Amino acid sequence: MTVRFRSTARLVLLALLPLAAGCGDDPTGGPEPGAVVATLVSPDGQDGGVLIEVTGVGVTAVQAVEGEALLNQDEGVARIAAVRGDAGEIRLVVSVEDVGTTPSGRVLQVVDARNRQRPLAGYSVRWER
Secondary structure (H helix, E strand, O other), rough: OOOHHHHHHHHHHHHHHHHHHOOOOOOOOOOOOEEEEEEOOOOOEEEEEEEEEEEEOEEEEEEOOOOOEEEEEEEOOOEEEEEEEEOOEEEEEEEEOOOOOOOOOEEEEEEEOOEEEOOOOOEEEEOOO
């Protein structure tokens, strides 16, 4: 009797598993606002500032982990300028309209701590949730 109950219980649990997987999801499939972290991937690692163009997701705000950051938006394209007081890693907390969509970031300009422009080869943006 015990063996039969366990088998029946397993079958019931397996049948309910697909329903449980959907619990907690937004039934409308709409956007989920939140924040993502953008890190400048740098061949040097000691940068003073960056200008990044972001597309693919609506950016609503930006904050530098260290230093200052400014946001400018025009027709679905966001441009983020970030400046550090001293050279180092540039990380940004970017508020977006949908954290389920990974933004696309293109590095437009990078400067060192003395505000000298650097070549863009090897620079990119890494996005994390």
